[in-house]
Amino acid sequence: MDGGWGGSGGTATGPGRSPGRDTGHDAARTGRRHGPLRTAFGGLTTRGRSFLAAGAAATVCAYLLGQGDLLRVGMLLAALPLVCVAVLHRTRHRVAASRRLTPSRVSARSEARVHLRLENVSRLPTGLLMLQDRVPYVLGPRPRFVLDRVEPGGRREVSYRIRSDLRGRYPLGPLQLRLTDPFGMVELTRSFSSYDLLTVVPLTEPLPPVRLGGDTGGWGEGRQRSLATAGEDDVIPRGYRRGDDLRRVHWRSTARHGELMVRREEQPRKPHCTVLLDTRRSAWTGSGPDSAFEWAVSGVASVAAHLLERGYAVRLLTDTGASVPGPDGGSLEGGSSDTAGLIMDTLAVVDHSGEPGLARAYEALRGGSGGGHEGLLVAFLGMTDEEQTVLACRMRQRADGAVALVPRGLRARSTEEEQQRLLSEAGWAVLPYTPAEPLPRLWRQAEVPGGAFGPPASGPKAGGPAGGPVDEPASG
Known part of the structure; x- marks a missing residue:
C-alpha cells in the first residue's frame, strides 16, 4: 500500500451460509493513502504530545537562558x-484480514465463535498491532487483542465468543487496527470496510408427536393419495x-402402441400446514425476551420445525398477508431444510406491524394454494x-384442523374467556398460555383422538356475540 497502512472492503455474507465458512475477507492489495501528513500528526499519543511539548519548552528555555546543553536535550525530545510520525507515515504495509463465523446462524441464548485472521503480505514487518472488532452491544463488549510484531508473510489468528438473548440479525465489523511505533509515540487507526452478519433465530423446543386435525394426508392407513406428476411416473x-x-x-395403452406400457403410480399426498x-402492535403488550410476543415467535419456530420434521409442507403467514415461502406458500425445491432456514431467517427479524386487523391474513388463506383450503392451521x-x-x-372454515394459541393475562379475564369460547365453538382447539408455560406440555393438549377434528361448527355456535352465524363471504 502506498503511503501507509490500511484495508480494503470485502463482500458481506447473507442468510444461508454454511457454518465454519469464511464469511468476509478484506483483500490484501490495499492502495489507499493515509492522507496529508497532518493526519499522521493526529495520531500522536499522550506520550508523543508530552515529548513534543517538553522538547519545545526546553528549546525555548535554552534559547532564553543561553544553555547549549539544554537546547540539545530539547531538540532531541521534540x-x-x-x-516516529514520519517513519510510521512513510512505512508501507499491506495487510489482509478475514473473519469466519461458526455457525453463521445460531439460536437465541446460544454462543457463536468468531475467528479473525490477520496476514502481513508486505515485505516489511509490522509494529505492535492492536486489533478491535466492532460488535453490537447486545452481543457483548467489543473484543480487543494486542498482536506483537508480524513478520513478512506471517499470520495471526484470534477468536472470541458472542452470545445474544434476543433474536435478530447483527452486523459484525468492520475490523479496526491500530498501528504504533516501538516508542509508543504515534498510534494510527485504520478500519477495513467489510462486515458480516450473524443471524440469531428464535429459540426452538422439541415438541412431542401428537395426532392433529388435518394430518390424515401422508400418515396412517387412511392417508390420501394423488397421482404423481413428476419423476419416473409421468403423467x-x-x-x-x-x-x-x-x-x-x-394393457389398453399396450394394445394401442404395440409395446408394453406401464401406468403411472399413485403417491401419498404431502400434508400441508399454515x-x-x-x-399486530395493538395485539401485544410488553417487550423483551420474556414477553408474550417473543414467546409466540419462539412457538411458531418450534411448531414449524416440528411439522417439517414430520413431513408437512409448512408455510408461515402473518397478519400482513406475507407468506413464507413464496406468495402461495409453495414448497421450495431444496426441501424442508431450505424451507426451515427461510422461515427461521424470517422469524429472526419479524417485528410488530401496524395492521388494524387480520383481514389480509384471511384473504391470503382464501387465495392460497389448494383453492383456498388448508390442511392444518396453527x-x-x-x-x-x-x-x-x-x-x-x-x-x-378454511382448514381441516385448527389450533389456536392465545395469551392469558393481557386483558380482563371475562374478555379472554369470551374470545376462547367463540373460537372453541367455531371448531378451534384453543390453547391458552402464559410466557412462562412450557410449549411441549401445552402442545400435548392439541392432540385429537383419531387425528382429526370435528367439522367446523355452523349456525349460532360459530357466530358472534349476537348469535348470528358466521357465514363464508361469497368470493368474487
Whole structure:
C-alpha cells in the first residue's frame, strides 16, 4: 500500500451460509493513502504530545537562558515524536484480514465463535498491532487483542465468543487496527470496510408427536393419495423398463402402441400446514425476551420445525398477508431444510406491524394454494376484539384442523374467556398460555383422538356475540 497502512472492503455474507465458512475477507492489495501528513500528526499519543511539548519548552528555555546543553536535550525530545510520525507515515504495509463465523446462524441464548485472521503480505514487518472488532452491544463488549510484531508473510489468528438473548440479525465489523511505533509515540487507526452478519433465530423446543386435525394426508392407513406428476411416473403411461412391476402394465395403452406400457403410480399426498403469527402492535403488550410476543415467535419456530420434521409442507403467514415461502406458500425445491432456514431467517427479524386487523391474513388463506383450503392451521393470536375474533372463526372454515394459541393475562379475564369460547365453538382447539408455560406440555393438549377434528361448527355456535352465524363471504 502506498503511503501507509490500511484495508480494503470485502463482500458481506447473507442468510444461508454454511457454518465454519469464511464469511468476509478484506483483500490484501490495499492502495489507499493515509492522507496529508497532518493526519499522521493526529495520531500522536499522550506520550508523543508530552515529548513534543517538553522538547519545545526546553528549546525555548535554552534559547532564553543561553544553555547549549539544554537546547540539545530539547531538540532531541521534540525530534523523537516527529521522527516516529514520519517513519510510521512513510512505512508501507499491506495487510489482509478475514473473519469466519461458526455457525453463521445460531439460536437465541446460544454462543457463536468468531475467528479473525490477520496476514502481513508486505515485505516489511509490522509494529505492535492492536486489533478491535466492532460488535453490537447486545452481543457483548467489543473484543480487543494486542498482536506483537508480524513478520513478512506471517499470520495471526484470534477468536472470541458472542452470545445474544434476543433474536435478530447483527452486523459484525468492520475490523479496526491500530498501528504504533516501538516508542509508543504515534498510534494510527485504520478500519477495513467489510462486515458480516450473524443471524440469531428464535429459540426452538422439541415438541412431542401428537395426532392433529388435518394430518390424515401422508400418515396412517387412511392417508390420501394423488397421482404423481413428476419423476419416473409421468403423467401419461410410459414404456416398460426392466425391473418394472408387471402389475403396473397398462394393457389398453399396450394394445394401442404395440409395446408394453406401464401406468403411472399413485403417491401419498404431502400434508400441508399454515402457521399464522399475529404481529399486530395493538395485539401485544410488553417487550423483551420474556414477553408474550417473543414467546409466540419462539412457538411458531418450534411448531414449524416440528411439522417439517414430520413431513408437512409448512408455510408461515402473518397478519400482513406475507407468506413464507413464496406468495402461495409453495414448497421450495431444496426441501424442508431450505424451507426451515427461510422461515427461521424470517422469524429472526419479524417485528410488530401496524395492521388494524387480520383481514389480509384471511384473504391470503382464501387465495392460497389448494383453492383456498388448508390442511392444518396453527395460529398464534394476540389480543383480538369482537370483530377480529369473528374473522378468526371464519378462518377455521378454511382448514381441516385448527389450533389456536392465545395469551392469558393481557386483558380482563371475562374478555379472554369470551374470545376462547367463540373460537372453541367455531371448531378451534384453543390453547391458552402464559410466557412462562412450557410449549411441549401445552402442545400435548392439541392432540385429537383419531387425528382429526370435528367439522367446523355452523349456525349460532360459530357466530358472534349476537348469535348470528358466521357465514363464508361469497368470493368474487
